[in-house]
Amino acid sequence: MKVLRDLRFPLIAVLCAFLVGAVIVVLVGDSPIETYRLLLGSAFSWPDGIGYTLFFATPLIFTGLAVAVALRGGLLNIGAEGQLYVAAFATAWIGITFANLPAVLLVPMCCVGGVAAGALWAAIPGILKARFGSHEVINTIMLNFVAVALVGYLTQYHYRIPGDPIMETAPIGSGAHIARLGAFIPGLPARIPLNVAFLLALLACWLVYVLLWKTKWGYEIRATGQNPAAAEYGGVSIRKEIVLTMAISGALAGMVGINEVLGYRYRYYDGFSDNYGFTGIAVALLGRNHPFGVIVAALLFAVLQRGGVPVDAFTQLVSKDIVLILQALVILFVAAEAMFRRPVGSRQSAVGSGQVAGGKI
């Protein structure tokens, strides 16, 4: 249960964030107990709380996984946001263009097309890095702007229904809709958009786990991430790994489109992403780049997102910005983890350097 042990520090970080958050609520002049009761109570109520929390968690699992896989491979993918936009648009485009196909064909086509679009979009900075050595952080960030502008343009000038005041495309064919979980779970109303994509997210976590730790491909990705020179020595093509890892990362980010387009709005809605791609970085960080950790972290962020609304509505002085503050605090404390660990870490490194300097016999 190494995963659980690894999650110990993130857990401490979350607790610290809530403690500091409580202090802030007190300073504002409200009751932290009441605020947290509203925050957590609404997130865990049945069916709306739980339904929406899981729905909010779905894109964060995908983007968290995307960032985690890339980091395991030694790459920082800050472009999940752009990748998921391109993918969602591609998903919708297939759903619109082939609207008359039966579900059994159209759903897989939309899924595969969207995921492929995300993978290709992410492969661009991968290829640039592998071929020219340009840094993926710069290129993924820049491609975010390109992606947003590109899908915005396509929506505005080519796929918007004339006269529609909203920046959105025409609806996808009904054959492309995927089921909401309300259809299977008694007591969960169909209006709650939690859909099959959530199950797909859990499946993706398991698949990524198997890929990374049970296959030779995952071994090569992790080896490249841990020490590229040693991986190269072991016969791994670093260039190929960079492109492959970015493509896998982009594919996972692209799966957000399945949740959004096929399971929720049934069309492409411009600007739909609530910074999922960037929150994914925090999710991966908090989940320690482990697929199962990502699930836990995505749930936490979803709880905060869901719980913010009633906090805003039912407290006197606290606004839903408390959620942003808590999110920021969680990230700060996770990032400061090294601080908690330093006493141990520095001793270890001191021994290490001592041995190195101890030199040869």
Added chain:
Amino acid sequence: MKLELRGITKRFGAVLANDHLDITIPPGTIHAIVGENGAGKSTAMRIAYGFYTADSGTILVDDRVRDIRAPRDAIALGIGMVHQHFMLVRPMTVTENIVLGAEPGSAIALDLRKAAASIRALSEEFRLAVDPGAIVEDLSVGQQQRVELLKALYRRAGLLILDEPTAVLTPQEVAEFFAILRRMRDQGKTVIIITHKLSEVLAISDNVTVMRDGRVVGNLKTNETTAAELARLMVGRDVLLRVDKPPARPGATVLTVRDLSIAGREGARRLDNVSFDVRSGEIVGVAGVEGNGQTELIEALAGLLPESQVSGAMSFRGRDIRQLNARRRRDAGIAHVPEDRHRRGLLLEFSLSENAILGVHYRAPVVSGPGGVLLDLPAIQRRADLVIREFDVRPPNSSLPARALSGGNQQKLIIGREFELPPVLLLISQPTRGVDIGAIEFIHRKIVALRDSGCAILLVSAELEEVTALADRLIVLHNGRIAGEVDPARATHEEIGLLMTGGRS
């Protein structure tokens, strides 16, 4: 200057690095401190220099208890230290380097002329010939070391601590360096030299302290001891210092290298028209001062250099291997123990099991299942256990990260992994760098045994002792060219040393 450590204890986490050390270094002597990796000798000296503070114990300088909390304090007391890896700013001049941190002149005006004059005076006094105006990166390694010495002397050091000072020097440079140390002693300086070369201990020191497992196990007068006694004290048992090896029985030619050249940056050639053969059942040694093309030679043969940099012919069992990538070459039976185990050889955060399959991780028996994609964890475990058992890797726990092992055990893991390939040709670089004496003996025996089983071996080592002891034929590289080939059983170190410097000393 007299230095005395009394009851020095230092603990790093669970590791007791120094356990009640008592060391007395009489003034005006050259004092050697020897011990295996992790014996605590560097830690002790770092405490004396203020890098670490001891948990308990006292330091006496000239019979007075002193509180040394930072290198600053040590320098103020007249203690200087020269590290194994030089701490020089390479694009700056000798003078600028020497005054760095002790700049002469006022706060706003740096008086380099005055500094250069006093550096000249110092270098004449100790006959440390260095041009104060030279740029450090233009200097040879031996000259850079003199700059380090001058740096300490400029700060009026009465006692100098030298950490592995001869590791990067040719035999001629070592002789010169020792002459400098003796002059310094004769001028009243005290010198502490941390080393692992027992022959040098015997050649240069007046007294020697032997450490093992954080404790002092012997304080001896150098002229009353022998290399065998020192080695026994260091390891705790009798050690075979020579390599016992029967004559080679070479077979067919396995590796043929013809006119191999490797382009470096800016048109310079890192390797220049090198040709040689390696036959099965023989060890061909490559000697040379580090940085004379050995690294590039091995990486080119292992397939780790871009093809565009490499020209010439390389054939392995009669087959051209230039087009083959690193994986294909390994598949063909070329194993490679890299010179830098942390950079190339290991995935430090990965477990020993995962490290034991690096390079064969994509093929049976390591993978199984449809398409050979899934890692076969039991098979990996078996392979790891085999390597750990055959090569005595300690602790024998395959789930530990490679980082947790000592240098010697990391090296045994790598060598074991490569021997399991099994190799037809072994490329092995610096096989015992940073490895304990006991493990050196073990690794040398394994290499000879592999040779006797018919493997062709190309061995690169910066340790002249090692390469002459193991090799059946010896090539000397200088400036990317073969400066000569000698019979390691007959050639003297002086002859080889002359070739290493390209015929000039």
